Amino acid sequence: MTIASIGLDAGSTTVKAVAINPEGQIAARVIENTKPDISSQAERLIEGLRSETGSGPDTTVSATGYGRKMVRNAGKVITEITAHGRGAFFLAGKALTLVDVGGQDSKVIRIAASGNVEDFAMNDKCAAGTGRFLEVILHRLEIGYDQVEPMLDRASGSVSISNTCTVFAESEIISLLARGVPVEEIVYAVHAAFAERVGSLVMRLGRPSAIHMSGGGARNAGLVKLLGKHLCVPATVLPEAQFVGALGAALTAASTRAGI
Amino acid sequence: MTISRQLQYALIKNVAAPLLVKTDAWKSARSFRAKKDKPNPPFGPRLESYIKLKELMLEHYFTGRYADGAVPVAWITSGSPVELLRPFGFHIVYPENHAALCAVRRRAKDLCVHAENEGFCRDLCSYARTDFGSVMSGQTPVGRVPKPDLLVTCTNICQTALAWYKVLARKFNVPLYVFDTPFIYGEGEEHDVDYIVAQFHELIEMCEKVTGRKLDQKQLTYHTQLGCECSKAWGKVLDLCRNRPAPMTTFDAFIYIGPIVAMRGLPECLSFYKFLHDELQDRVSRGIGAIQNERYRLLWDNLPIWFAIRDLSTAFAQGGFNFVCSTYTNAWAETAHHFDPNDVYRSSAKLYSRIILNRDLRNKADLILKLCRDFQCDGAVLHSDRSCKPYSVGQYNLADILNREHGIKTMILEADHGDPRSYSPEQGELRVKAFMETFQ
Structure with a gap:
């Protein structure tokens, strides 16, 4: 198959890479947890995509994400903001407000x-309001993303937790569990706190008519629903939600090559 | 005051300090000449004024080591009416200036930790914590800071300054004067001016008591007038950045601000700014910019992130972005026009109470818009300073006003002026790069 370029998004939790065809469609994709040696990992993933698509070593590569500077064979390196903006615009084809819930930060x-x-x-120097916040809390409750939505539907919203600190939130949850509060109420409280935090980030840019979501957090259907409800706007998950940054990087690589 | 200390001080001030300064200046000049014509990307050529600045600050801090016991020493906040103290011969110490120096030299964090270990909360201003840490440990990058005979704090910069100086007063067991400037909404009231003038007289009485000297009114007028001329000279330096390309970046101005903060009202301060002005004017006439490729012009709001000045200035300059003005550097020039030598007290009352931090948000927004217009800014970076709440409050509203109402691209950068633990360089760099990418 003909490959125009490869984009790699070296995030704090996962590394994503895509190969796109000349129309910008994703022809191959790969995702895995971020390893300590990002350079070797990135090299291996890029090589994997090249052999899967049969593309040559001269295929242009662009990198983004926190580990972007560690990607040795990247021709162009761009920030996550620009990469997500480019990828999301390509997928949505119109003006939009994107909410990306990543591991290390949330971006609007x-x-x-x-x-x-x-x-x-973006969120400030704090884990509250990031994918890591939900990851820590859901891990503590032994709950997967797929279980969240039905739990939120069942919950009455009778308890609340602090949204200021992941560490304090975790200890609050321990107290709630000790008091016998049902787990779905705690899950609701955690997601409501999260939606409030990310919601205020959205509002910093002005109330949008709708939001589109990307990043690992977009896999949490319950969160998407609650955030839309909190902001009183429709919330839609972009296709290829976890690959939006990598796609944006690939599109940048393709346009650089084409001299656009 | 003992005669032996006075003799030692006179010897240091008149012989040792000038000798030290001359030796240092000679070394600096040699190093400057070697680098002068070498490329300095992404910046323009180096400024000779930096050598003069080093001389001035070295002399100030070096003679200060021997000041206590020889001459009266006052510790004061940056917004205090220093001119009132000059006729009494005080050696003036600015703990904020010293704390900034500690931050630039990467010494602030350890001093902050020292203060925290003594029970001071990490949420306190990092200038205050650096000062407490320095006072309690005796550690300072300037060798030694002389002990105060008098403390003067002024509420025009913040309320922390009040509690901060109360701690110092307890520690040193010396008199403290709290100079209170009512917050100004709109244009301010005449009764506020009366209230401030009354405090000038109280402060003068306190100075007379501490030093045993009577006020020399002529000296007061001289230093007040000189202080005003220093502010105006500083304003003229800043105004040169209206030119394209700007001959100086705001990051340079953060360094060159030292004399106007620490030596206002002294002749050497005025002559330094005249020298700097001439050097920059020469750059302007030859079309030389502070950065090599000035594509976009920005405004900076709030205090500098002292420990990250080099990293930030390089990152922005590499992208062709030059900071050409800031509300912070402007604060030492913006009220000079109030001064009237025929009415020193009332005009000084206005000069000290009408600074940006003591006025409402509408005034700040209008000022920023004016600066953006005058200096032809394409964007603004608002430093949300964890340590300086009065400066940071309202920045989201300001960003809205600039961005939505006036189309000036704006970024809020979360950091701290002194404590590197409150700044994430990786996230900061990402924000800066992403902000620059939005201009393309």
Whole structure:
């Protein structure tokens, strides 16, 4: 198959890589947990995509994500903001507000009808409001993302937890469990706190008419629903939600090659 | 005051300090000449004024080591009316200036930890914690800071300064004067001016008591007038950055601000800014910019992130972004026009109470918009400073005003002016790069 470029998103939790065809469609993809040696991992994943698609060593590569500077054979390196903006605009084909819930940070990106990033907001130096927050809490409760939505539907919303700190939230949960509070109420409280935190990040850029979601957090259907409800706007998950950054990087590599 | 200390101080001030400064200046000049014509990417050529600045600050801190016991020493906040103290011969110490120096030299974190170990909360301003840490441990990058005979704090910068100086007063067991400037909404009231003028007289009385000297009114007018001229000279330096390309970056200005903070009202301060102005004016006339490729011009709001100045200035300059103005550097020039030598007290009351931190948000927004217009800024970076709450409050509203109402691209950068533990360089760099990418 003909491959235009490869994009790699070296995130804090997972590394994603895609190979795209000249139309920008994803022809091959790969995702795995981030290893300590990002350089070797990135090299291996890129090689894997090359052999899967039969593309040559001269296929242009772009990198993004926290480990982007560790990707040795990347021709162009761009920030996650630009990569997600580009990937999301390609997928949605219109102006949009993107909410990306990643492992290390949550990002809200406002993309104009031209496809350019107009403005963005990110969580501050704190795990609350990031994918890591939900990961820690759900791990403590031994719950997977697929179990969340039905639990939120069942919950009455009778308890709440602090949304200021992952560590404090975890100890609050221990107290709630000790008091015999049903697990679905705790799951609801955690997600409501999260939605409030990310919701205020969205509001920093002004209330949107709708939000689109990407990143690992978008796999949590319950969170997507609750965030939309909290903001009173429709919330849609982008196709290839976890690969939006890698796609944006690949599109950048392709346009660089084409001199666009 | 003992005669032996006074003799030692006179010897240091008149012989040792000038000798030390000359030796250091000679070394610096040699190093400057060697580097002068070498490329300095992404920046423009180096400024000779930096050598003069080093001389000034070295002399100030070096003679300060021997000041206590020889001359009266006052520790004061950056917004205090220093000119009132000059006629009494005080050696002035600015703990904020010293804390900034500690942060630049990467010494602030350890001093903050020292203060925290003594029970001071990490949420306190890092300048205050650095100062407490330095006072309690005796550690400082300047060798020694002289002990105070008088403390003067002024509420025009923040309320932390009040509690901070109360701690110092207890520690040193010396008199503290709390200079209170009412917060100004709109244009302010005449009764506020009366209230401040009354405090000038109280402070003068306290200075007379501490030093045993009577106020020399002529000296007061001289230093007040000189202080005003220093502020105006500083303003003229900053105004040169209206030119394209700007001959200086705001990051340079953060370093060159030292004399206007620590030596306002002294002739050497005025002559330094005249020298800097001439050097920058020469750059302007030859079309030389502070960075090699000035594509975009930015405004900086709030205090600098002292420990990250080099990293940030390089990252922005590499992208062709030059900071050409800031509300912080402007604060030492913005109220000079209030001064009237025929009415020193009332005009000084306005000068000290109408600074940006003591005025409402609308005034701050108008000021930023004016600066953006005057300096032709394409964007603004608002440093949300964990340590400086009064400066940081309202920045999201400001960002809205700039971005949505005036189309000025704005970024909020979360950090701290002194404590590197409150700044994540990786996240900061990502924000900066992403912000620059939005201009393409």
